[in-house]
Amino acid sequence: MRVITVLNQKGGVGKSTVLMNLAAVLQEAGMSVLVADVDPQATSSGDWADSAGESLPFDITGSTSPAELAQLRQLPYDVVLVDTPGSMEAGDVLAAVLSQSDFAILPMEPGPLSVKPLMRTVEKLVVPAGVPYRVLVNKVDPRVQQDADDALEMLRTYEIPHFTTTLRTYKVHTFAPLAGEVVTQYTGRASMRAVEDFRKLHSELLTIWAK
Template sequence: MRIIAIANQKGGVGKTTVTMNLAAVAHEAGSRVLVVDVDPQASAEFWATQAEQGAGIPFDLTTSTDPAQLASMRDLPYDVILVDTPGSLEAEDVLTTVLQNADFVILPTEPTPLALGPVVRTVRQVIAPSGVDYRVLLNKVDPRTPADASDAAGLLDQTGLKRFRAFIRTYKVHTLAPLEGKVVTQYPHDQRTLRAVEDFRKVNSELLTQFANEKVAS
């Protein structure tokens, strides 16, 4: 089992979108997946509730901020557990509890200089001291200006932070998905949505490679 926290102490970076859609492609790849929503805003729970009016989401979801319950996550019958964490400095205690039980952290960030500052702070002040491995994920990349991702990747590399090679482009369908209760593997099939799901498949592929390399090294 792998417990993966989706974290960034800056709000609005797309943590819930990353959580839900990575859960979808992990399920598509054959994993038993659980999403745990520990964010007081409960965006993932809202998304799942909207999905109940249609086909539903293809994985399990629960909510909890109880440290005892979070500590027992590893006893659950899943291959992958994705934890959507709070996007604020005030909820650092919840994030710390999640990190005590996590194997890996994904930190979504927008590809702008102002957005990179908070993710650097989160890594250096919270993630690095925990000792949990991590990767920064460039999210909300404008598909019309792919150079934005390259520029942001260069800035991240200068800070020494570890990052995914893949990145997530922003499409209107991602914005509408929570209201429609759909995850990326349920989007209508057209050229744009196929590119959207491929972005998340690439991230999941990097994760699987990372975990496989860890297993070999151990």
């Protein structure tokens, strides 16, 4: 059992999108996956669950307190993915969640303005918790490879551990919560490329865990 937390105190960077679709590809690869959410409003995974009903390929719990995460560990899942609120006020909750986590993923958007808020979350919360982590560049313009390269270069410069996989922006992702779908269920033009990004992420994650 591994508890993976997805966090970044900056809102709207793609935490919930990354979490739900990573859950989908992990499940596709044969793991049993539970999605939990410590956001008291449980907006993130809640949006999907409300629309999807029973059709999501993995399990979701409702709003979970950090203390309850310890109990989730007793459940027979291979992976528990924890979604978190994107706000500066959430520091205490995030610290409590990180103390229960085996790994952390920090999605960020490309662009120089994203780095400072990210560094704050890393230095204030993730490093003190001693949790292994990787930053994940999300929302890369599929037509501008340079954006991804620049973001990765910046992370290298600041010596921030990161995935070399980057996730591209596709409109299908924005419709997914409402449709109650995850990337392995998408249909339509960009769906192959969207799922390809997440399968790459899965395989990079396996390489990291193997070390």
